[in-house]
Amino acid sequence: MANVQQRADPQDEVGQVDVDELEHAASKRAHRRWERVLFYWLCAGFTAFHLIILTGPVILRTIDDAIGTGLYRFFPINIDQELFRAIHLAWGAVLGFGFFAIARGRGRDGVPWYDWLFIAGATACAVYMWRNLDDLQMNQGAVYETPDLLYSLVGLAVVFEFTRRTAGNALTIIATVFMLYAVLGHWLPEPLHHDKSLKDLWFAFPYIYSNLGIFGPTLEVSSTFIIMFTAFAAFLTRSKAGDYFNDLAVALVGWARGGPAKVAVLSGVMFGSISGSSVANVVASGSVTIPMMRRVGYDRATAGAIEATSSTGGQITPPVLGAAAFLMAEATGIKYAEIAFAAIIPCFLFYVACYMHCDLHAAKRGLRGLPMAELPRLGPMMARFYMLAPIVVLVWAFTEGYSAFLAAGLGMLACIVVSWFNGIARDDDGRWRWRRSDAVMGWRAVIDALELGAKDSIQLVAVCAAAGIVVGVIALTGIGGRFAYIMQSIAGNSQLLAMFFTMIVVTILGMGMPTTAAYAIAAAVVAPGLVQIGVPKLTAHMFIFYYAVLSAITPPVAVASIAAAGMAKADAWKTSWIAVKLGLATFIVPFMFFYSPTLLGQGDWLEIAQPLLSATVGVCLLACATEGWLGGALALPLRVVLFVGALCLIAPEPISDGVGLAIGLGVWALQKFRPPVVPRKA
Incomplete structure (x- = not known):
């Protein structure tokens, strides 16, 4: 077992990373x-x-x-x-x-x-x-x-x-x-x-x-949706919601096996509501989680890879998602609230896979969590649950049918209101008093948030303007229809081959440009071809969006992995490949909702339940096969068998689901009831 160090090694301090x-x-x-x-x-x-x-x-x-x-x-x-x-x-x-x-x-x-x-x-x-x-x-x-x-x-x-x-x-x-x-x-x-x-x-x-x-x-999207929700994220940051999310994640799972890695996963979910940038998420939460992971025994590259993978998922986390989701709403004509709802299950599967990888890696390496005495007390954290009010207000405004602009504006107002509760504290004499502090948003803090929102949106303005050139030329010259024809020529009548081709194109685009730009171009060039061969519009665009996000951890240009490696002082190339291994199950998720659009919330709960259950078991089995652990070390043949079982659970067919579940149970039984290995005498 790896012992928890009482003091952090000076050599494990977080490295400096320049987001810009x-x-x-x-x-x-x-x-x-x-x-x-x-x-x-x-x-x-x-x-x-x-x-x-x-x-x-x-x-x-x-x-x-x-x-x-x-x-x-x-x-x-x-x-x-x-x-x-x-x-x-x-x-x-x-x-x-x-x-x-x-x-x-x-x-x-x-x-x-x-x-x-x-x-x-x-x-x-x-x-x-x-x-x-x-x-x-x-x-x-x-x-x-x-x-x-x-x-x-x-x-x-x-x-x-x-x-x-x-x-x-x-x-x-x-x-x-x-x-x-x-x-x-x-x-x-x-x-x-x-x-x-x-x-x-x-x-x-x-x-x-x-x-x-x-x-x-x-x-149009940049000047409306993106600027409003970027400003909302800035108000969340200035109201100290980010610090609260980190502390809450540590209090909830920091004690568990491999706890700091699970903190990184949980904070990745929470930071998805603050930043649509993978790198910004890495820098914001990695400064806390990476040193904690190093303390309990994670090597530098693995600590960086876990942070990169979990932070990348922030862009597919409702209700805010990444900036590209607003372009999706404009391109598809689907309401943003419906897109955010459709992203719930893919986001859930993404983080289930991340959590399983962290748990299995910790079990395999014998890694413990943090001592309870060093964790934030959960009681005081729950007393500050009001810090989640801006997110609650945003979701409520969406469900009540308010415009996205007004929903974001109400969320900003809620950030200001809840920040004033941060000034309430108990004095030495036991009396509760309110005092102004840095966590309370006064007029100057509001102006600071406005400034931060503008800074965070600069790149997105340029991306959307340049994407407008591409979209305009495609619409004017008809080249989009020619791309669709080329795709049909390559893929024939096979939707699966077309989706595989799309995955490669979007991943390559995402390596060289921001997620928003990669999605905008692929949506203009590739999506019409997918729709033309029968892929539902929402499925096609969500598929493209998902892989545009995942390109942030895909070598050779994996910006999230590079940022995390810099903070962990690890080798960037090694960190990137570990991130791919950790995220392997998440790379399969888009094919899951391609085969079963119900995973995008299309249908009633009874229709959604069965594919959701099989998909959840599938990503868990895939994580076990990748990590080589299921109640104990898995031999290579069993890993291969388990990998096949996980793939069977991707297609939402009763027969394939039954085969995949039988394989998973069989491997589990072999691991559970196999006789202990007795070492041979020399």
């Missing part, structure tokens, strides 16, 4: 004093602007209906949707060029002159649209004037450089290829040839830089 180094192409720059003040207020104003536009009319109308003030009539908050998105993009780009340098190591001396030019260009594009909105909308998709061409060229240059700095080269290159295809595709042979009158540059560039391209559905 992993998630952004360029490095964050150091600002001069006046620039810090300027961009602080620009960030706060960016989030406040969206809050006012998206929730202001609803709030004023509600007050008007309740007490008849007439405020809504005198203070109408209306803005053209295309202009709103243009302001959103321009303001986001201003922040992007303000915070991110042109290249790594070039951001030490404040914002240089050429970035002020980019900032001016982004601002000028929004002003040009404001001044010429009617003409631009009248001419959209038809004919454009020379100033429109210049305006679109400047705007596209801003978008491409903004994307390169914040989202990396992969997405920028893909957007460039699609843009070139729009202009030069008439020279290509079939099946890529198109003839959409895009030979004329006067038409191509203004068309893409319009509501039919960049300012289309993807930027």
Whole structure:
């Protein structure tokens, strides 16, 4: 048995990880004093602007209906949707060029002159649209004037450089290829040839830089759902909900076998409501869980891999999910609340698999949990259960049919309210008093949360703008139908082969770009083909979303694993492969809900119960086969047999489920009742 050390080894301190180094192409720059003040207020104003536009009319109308003030009539908050998105993009780009340098190591001396030019260009594009909105909308998709061409060229240059700095080269290159295809595709042979009158540059560039391209559905999602829920996550963070979630996870399972690893799994679930970024989740919870795992005997690479895998699942955890889920709602026409509901069972299976891996690894290595005396007391933690109120309010607002914007706004308000309870504490004389502390959100803390929300959304603005280029070109040239034809040619009539092909494509895309971008492009290129061969729309898009998320732990470019390895001071390559092993069961989950859409909540509970039970047993058996442990060490032949049994439980057919369950019970019985091994005498 591994003994729990009473003191942490100094060598086991958490390594430093720069989130921006992993998630952004360029490095964050150091600002001069006046620039810090300027961009602080620009960030706060960016989030406040969206809050006012998206929730202001609803709030004023509600007050008007309740007490008849007439405020809504005198203070109408209306803005053209295309202009709103243009302001959103321009303001986001201003922040992007303000915070991110042109290249790594070039951001030490404040914002240089050429970035002020980019900032001016982004601002000028929004002003040009404001001044010429009617003409631009009248001419959209038809004919454009020379100033429109210049305006679109400047705007596209801003978008491409903004994307390169914040989202990396992969997405920028893909957007460039699609843009070139729009202009030069008439020279290509079939099946890529198109003839959409895009030979004329006067038409191509203004068309893409319009509501039919960049300012289309993807930027609509960025300017509404994403910014609101990113702000909600920032308010959760500032109200100290993240600290509470970590402490609660430690109190609940820190004592169990391999407890710190199970804490990482549980905190991964809870942090899913705070951040849609795998790397941010790793850094936030890993600073606590990785040292704890090292204390009870986990090696560095395994500790990092467990944290990477559990943190990656945060993006598929309802009710917030990752930013790509909002794009899914727009692309499918399905309400976001329904998508969040559909993600419940896949999320459950993901974390059951993670938990089983942690438990089996601890049993195999003889790892204990933390001493009870060192754990937070559960009683005081339960007394602070009010910290979950913002999540409860959000879910309640969804179920009551409130708009997603208003639900997020109510969640932010709940964050402020519950933070004030953090100021209640008992004095030395035993009296309860309220005192202001860092955990109480006053006006400055609210502004800080607004600023944090803007910072966290910068990359997503660029991603959605670049994805708009891809989506616009696909819709305009008909290349999407050609991709569907190519997929049908490769897969034939086999949906399984098509899904396997999709898994490979999405995983490759996810290696080189953020989850949101990988999903947006795959949804535009691959999803129509899947739907065309009979895959249900929700299943196809959820399948793509799931693998876009899992790409964060897939070598060779596994950003979550790299971040966790940096914190654990482990080898990144080894950590990545251990994360794949730990997550092997989770890689099978998308095929489970492909075979059984009821696992996406499609049906009544009686229809869902049987496939849910078989899927749960299946991921558990797969974890046992992968770890080589089921009540004891499994011999290689038994591991292979158990792996086959787990695969039988994937397809929701009574015969295959019966075979898989029989195999699992048989292996368990062999392990349970086999005679003890007597060592031979020398």
